[in-house]
Amino acid sequence: MTEPLRLGIAGLGTVGTGVVKIVRQKASLLAARAGRPVVITGVSARTRDKDRGVSLDAYAWEDDPVALARRDDVDVFVELMGGSDGPAKAATEAAIAAGKDVVTANKAMLALHGQALATAAESAGRVLRFEAAVAGGIPVVKALTEGLAGNDITRVMGVMNGTCNYILTRMQATGQGYNTLFEEADKLGYLEADPNLDVGGIDAGHKLALLSSIAFGTQVDFSAIELEGIERVTLADIRHADDMGYRIKLLGVAQMTGRGLEQRMSPCLVPADSPLGQLEGGTNMVVLEGDMVEQIVLRGPGAGEGPTASAVMSDVMDIARGCRIATFGQPASGLKPPKAARAATPAPYYLRILLEDKPGALAKVAAVLGEAGISINRMRQYRHDDTTAPVLIVTHKTTRSALDGALDAMSRLDVMVGEPVALRIETV
């Protein structure tokens, strides 16, 4: 096939502009690699009159992305508007209905509607691809769907929100608190319009839900993810973790257990000298584990114009080359809803509690843990003021349900001050 592949690009923010630049500036390279020209025929964005540093004169302009999605001269609809519903979803549905392939960077839309959209695309004989939706420039969707296609995937882990990792590693490096660094990240433009998408773990949770579906052949189920943000991580936690050779990361973990599919996105302790522990700043890292390949670690920029546009182009080039992979690696119509298992896998936990400084206080806590069948690996009591004593406990492996029982019992003790903090320690 030597006919040009014609793109309609909806959304001309950072990523959309990056894609336009690549298609314009690398025309001959892309044609050599794809065996056919890749061209843009139409574009759509909210604002037409805006200097984007690149000329759009050669392209048809559509105010309405749905109209762009339906154009006869568009083969691939490239959705870079964002938002789980609204225009992005309407235009994606219109594109599929009009017989177009779709490439999107929209993790929220796919985490919530991926099953329906993929089924619609596949019924229509079209593909819906989303490399740019997960971990920016890292070709992780491709690595998992294609590179590890001969594996039963056993676990997927990742640090997939650069803003959270930036805040956490800056807390570690500068000794500044969460609130200060949240404000710094905001000033640097690192936060989403709704910051809770970042610091609440939602954005990273969307990404994990997509990888889970590919890994385990199940329908995307964002609602089943155990979600916990980084807002409650304190400088004290980061320092205590460091003392014991750990780093705190907003870590996503998906694994199939005997009791069902476990999906978690939460602050975890990981060994400071592991690849995940060493990951600094806004960089992303995904760890893929399969029964044949053992463990693959992928690291790269999780956001930004160039990296995200690079990922969009990976999907575009696949389509140009005639590679048409199902959205989640196998037909969406055959994917089953996962049976969700909440934190079924035992793990050691880090506990930080504040006790009233009275005789016997620590014994009461230790007794509660003992009654719950949780044994203590390490315990440290820190210097305290006149009335309270901070205590740090690292448990041996236990289940989340046993731990929750113990935390509940602790909260009824008369020596507890405030809520205990419990963070999972993930083996990597």
Add this chain to the structure above:
Amino acid sequence: MTEPLRLGIAGLGTVGTGVVKIVRQKASLLAARAGRPVVITGVSARTRDKDRGVSLDAYAWEDDPVALARRDDVDVFVELMGGSDGPAKAATEAAIAAGKDVVTANKAMLALHGQALATAAESAGRVLRFEAAVAGGIPVVKALTEGLAGNDITRVMGVMNGTCNYILTRMQATGQGYNTLFEEADKLGYLEADPNLDVGGIDAGHKLALLSSIAFGTQVDFSAIELEGIERVTLADIRHADDMGYRIKLLGVAQMTGRGLEQRMSPCLVPADSPLGQLEGGTNMVVLEGDMVEQIVLRGPGAGEGPTASAVMSDVMDIARGCRIATFGQPASGLKPPKAARAATPAPYYLRILLEDKPGALAKVAAVLGEAGISINRMRQYRHDDTTAPVLIVTHKTTRSALDGALDAMSRLDVMVGEPVALRIETV
């Protein structure tokens, strides 16, 4: 397409046996992912009567891999025999001539004959794929060819020989010398039948030549690689490097410069706290840099039954799914021979020299460097015996040709004892 994809597997060593196991044990998973069954119809190996831990009764047996390659009931010839010429090449050529697709793990064959084989395959409308030939289980060929297809690749780097990395990291960790650890690696079965393929950098050089071709759109040119093995790396070098915050790795680097394509496989110093510096044991790591994606780092097992079989299956599944990518990412007929540039990029260098312990010796060395326009960043003189003094120098950035001139001039100084050691310090 729902017809089974039929494999003929030639070579039933570790990797071939691993592929047989995957196809047998994961039949339904592979069929779900590929949209069609993947089956084995025939096999070939040197020895038929050998317990491989898996039954071959259901498959046709061919003593001659060429006969297997020509069978009517084979769609994909899977070449896992190894060896750059001989039966592997003959059978690969026969498969292409008979209209079969080929999947191979044979880096030596492709590094030496890849251009001719890829041209033949593409003329016949067939594909020749080699994910398993580079960095074992890491899907690096896919990441580079497809994942980064929208990038001008600027540099490819990698630690791609696990045996060398094992020896070097064990030297660091145990304080044992090269010869002792070479013997240890031999006993553990880590060395090729011809160990020079490993420790001489040839095996890793083959892999680098293949990645270079994809990255820069040039014909594979193994002969243009500047090749240096790890045999001359001493414990002293490892310790001195460590003192200054570096690790020594057998590092492959390919980059396009204004003067041509630079391809090097040699022991280099890399920062101890960089991902490459932290890489321990037999693990492989590849760093891919592109103008859009910035930097992607891939890490995983570089060898072994499971990981290598996983990589073979990646290619097989691509073919089963109808993804037919050109061997080097674009038509082989259009690839140009690269203009080779020998170490054109300036870099800092590590020099270790042994001087006679006489007044003015160091001044003579410093004068030689100064005359060559090479400035010194750091210099340390170590404790010495009665007659000689080991001196360590880290230069500022200089070209290899300036350095070679200086080394040549040094060798004529009357204060030098033995040959100086010069290792490049690679910025990562």
